[in-house]
Amino acid sequence: MSATLLLAQVLNGLQYGVMLFLLAAGLTLVFGIMSFVNLAHGSLYMLGAYAAAVVGVQTGSFALSVLAALATGAVVGMALEWLAVSRLYRRDHLDHVLATFGLVLFFNEVVRMIWGPQPVFVSLPESLSGTVDLLGFTYPTYRFLIIAVGLLVAAGSQWLIHKTRVGMLIRAGSVNPQMVSALGVNIRLLNAMLFALGSALAALAGAMAGPILSVQSGMGEPVLITTLVVIVIGGIGSVHGALYAGMIVGLVDTLGRTFLPMLIREFASREVANAAGPALASMLIYLLMAVILALRPQGLFPAHKA
Amino acid sequence: MKKIALTKCLALGAAALTVSAAHAEVKIGFTGPLSGPVAAVGQDQYDGFMLGIEMLGKKLGGEPVTVLREDDQLKPELGNQIARKLIDRDKVDAIVGLGFSNVLMASLPRIVESGTVAIATNAGPSPLAGAGCLPHVFSMSWQNDGTAEAMGKYAQDKGYKKVYLMAPNYQAGKDYVAGFKRYFKGQIADEVYTQVNQPDYSAEIAQLQSAGADAVFVFYPGGMGVNFVKQYSQAGLMKKLPLLSAFTVDGTTISSLRDAAVGTVSGAMWDVALKTPGNAEFIANFSKKYGRIPSHYAAVGFDTAKLLDIAVSKVKGKTADKDAFAAAVKAAGSELKSIRGPFRFNSNNMPVQNYYAFQTIKDGNDITVKLLGNPLPDHQDAYVAQCKAK
Numbered sequence: 001m002s003a004t005l006l007l008a009q010v011l012n013g014l015q016y017g018v019m020l021f022l023l024a025a026g027l028t029l030v031f032g033i034m035s036f037v038n039l040a041h042g043s044l045y046m047l048g049a050y051a052a053a054v055v056g057v058q059t060g061s062f063a064l065s066v067l068a069a070l071a072t073g074a075v076v077g078m079a080l081e082w083l084a085v086s087r088l089y090r091r092d093h094l095d096h097v098l099a100t101f102g103l104v105l106f107f108n109e110v111v112r113m114i115w116g117p118q119p120v121f122v123s124l125p126e127s128l129s130g131t132v133d134l135l136g137f138t139y140p141t142y143r144f145l146i147i148a149v150g151l152l153v154a155a156g157s158q159w160l161i162h163k164t165r166v167g168m169l170i171r172a173g174s175v176n177p178q179m180v181s182a183l184g185v186n187i188r189l190l191n192a193m194l195f196a197l198g199s200a201l202a203a204l205a206g207a208m209a210g211p212i213l214s215v216q217s218g219m220g221e222p223v224l225i226t227t228l229v230v231i232v233i234g235g236i237g238s239v240h241g242a243l244y245a246g247m248i249v250g251l252v253d254t255l256g257r258t259f260l261p262m263l264i265r266e267f268a269s270r271e272v273a274n275a276a277g278p279a280l281a282s283m284l285i286y287l288l289m290a291v292i293l294a295l296r297p298q299g300l301f302p303a304h305k306a
Numbered sequence: 307m308k309k310i311a312l313t314k315c316l317a318l319g320a321a322a323l324t325v326s327a328a329h330a331e332v333k334i335g336f337t338g339p340l341s342g343p344v345a346a347v348g349q350d351q352y353d354g355f356m357l358g359i360e361m362l363g364k365k366l367g368g369e370p371v372t373v374l375r376e377d378d379q380l381k382p383e384l385g386n387q388i389a390r391k392l393i394d395r396d397k398v399d400a401i402v403g404l405g406f407s408n409v410l411m412a413s414l415p416r417i418v419e420s421g422t423v424a425i426a427t428n429a430g431p432s433p434l435a436g437a438g439c440l441p442h443v444f445s446m447s448w449q450n451d452g453t454a455e456a457m458g459k460y461a462q463d464k465g466y467k468k469v470y471l472m473a474p475n476y477q478a479g480k481d482y483v484a485g486f487k488r489y490f491k492g493q494i495a496d497e498v499y500t501q502v503n504q505p506d507y508s509a510e511i512a513q514l515q516s517a518g519a520d521a522v523f524v525f526y527p528g529g530m531g532v533n534f535v536k537q538y539s540q541a542g543l544m545k546k547l548p549l550l551s552a553f554t555v556d557g558t559t560i561s562s563l564r565d566a567a568v569g570t571v572s573g574a575m576w577d578v579a580l581k582t583p584g585n586a587e588f589i590a591n592f593s594k595k596y597g598r599i600p601s602h603y604a605a606v607g608f609d610t611a612k613l614l615d616i617a618v619s620k621v622k623g624k625t626a627d628k629d630a631f632a633a634a635v636k637a638a639g640s641e642l643k644s645i646r647g648p649f650r651f652n653s654n655n656m657p658v659q660n661y662y663a664f665q666t667i668k669d670g671n672d673i674t675v676k677l678l679g680n681p682l683p684d685h686q687d688a689y690v691a692q693c694k695a696k
Contacts, residue, residue: 222503
């Protein structure tokens, strides 16, 4: 067990954490402010990955492919809000779940009809596909880019929410939407913009994940479940909560996967460790969520005091 | 309170997501995973099978044929229902496909009761190869351990001293690791089991770099394999640490991996590099009809059509006598000119065939495979002695 290995694993945890943050940021705002349960968030992640894959192969430019994903996310998000979601705000949460679960099936099938069941190819420019030498370990350059983009978005969203007028309205809207609307603010437009922004961030996460993951129909669902865990731990509606919780979940999951089997080997046989280690490691983040729900049901970093 | 209700709703949502679909002479039921993450695997089997039938003039053994297509969604309970439907309502002469090992095993009860001929094109689980073997249930693809055994033998022949093993944490993952170890006698650096459908392997890849192994063997089917190979290649390991694999890089994933897969060694009973009679024609026809390169799943589907063609002509179209038809299928196995090379059914109805080692290479701008060798020629599985059927 060397320090460089630990460093590599912490980087891996951070990188996973910022990916989760990109997904959780938009979703937690929609949950917190509009009180809307959006299971189709993972579909926007998938669409972002496909948009980036298609544009990346056509143009060969990574920057263009990321821009295409952002645009796709924003446009599809806006259209979704206008066509479906805005009609559902007043309905029960169970209706939200049903309707957006239907959207998940719809998007998965659309993608399968257009691109087929095989995963699609994602290109990565030569300059990003190299590795960095970390004292004997090679670490992919591209993963540093993911961390940088995630931290940039985190800083940007903090600025947006705490330093701008739109951010002030968002914060006000999350506490008392009726009052904000009575003061003459078009809360519907604000909601639509927020939804589109969240969707664009999900699509950005998809575009960033494309070069390291298999881009295929249904890729958004497993990651959405982890995102829901992040939101619950961070506190619903809290963007900084999503950032911290994303990091916590990313680190707990990565370090748990690495070190738990090693730990079990210290006092049990190799066979037991091989069987129990991965099973326990995959449960860790859910255990963490259960403990936090029991002790602090409002999450670790709630958006505002209830 | 509201937030807590919302949280409950989230949990409910997460739960909903995890659940996340004219009588001819010969009637065949095809079942396979045709939707979901492994849909490409089922689709290739179906397309290969249908291409075989088309090349036989849409006839099997001279009789017109109807194929009923069913999607098992990789759900064992659904596979069971489909087998019942095909046998009881559609009264098919044979069931082809039967999906992954878990789906195949769940479909067996009604197949066994009815005595219907069943030909698995994607699985050969060890219980079915051993004591639970059945006279009318065949595997046209492989006994599950075969490709891993071939990679174990390859690593042994290559003189690797220390190999690092990785697989998803479920039965098949453990079987593949066991299969590899059956033929590799060197040291095992470590054995790592990861979560099923884990998307990111960065932690494990960092870990394996410090193990001091000569080579890595992995079994990561479908999307897991795409994820793993992309990340392995991005970590710059492909040139430093040879990657041996089973069901990880194949015709269904290579088009999405391209350069990232170059260098990977794979165990398989068929690939496009084989120079067997009829193989070039199969590849050309498949590519022309479906616009993609066939995988070994498609090759098995194709062989199954030819196998049934021989079997139906042997019984002169009288498939109603199920025992005679099953015997004809078994005999047809030895007559079949398979595009994978020598083929016959063993006494447990599993294939006796070559398991080759292929390597993904770059040829100009194309990514293709070359044949490295044949580590396990005419290979029979380790379970055949436990089978009492004749």
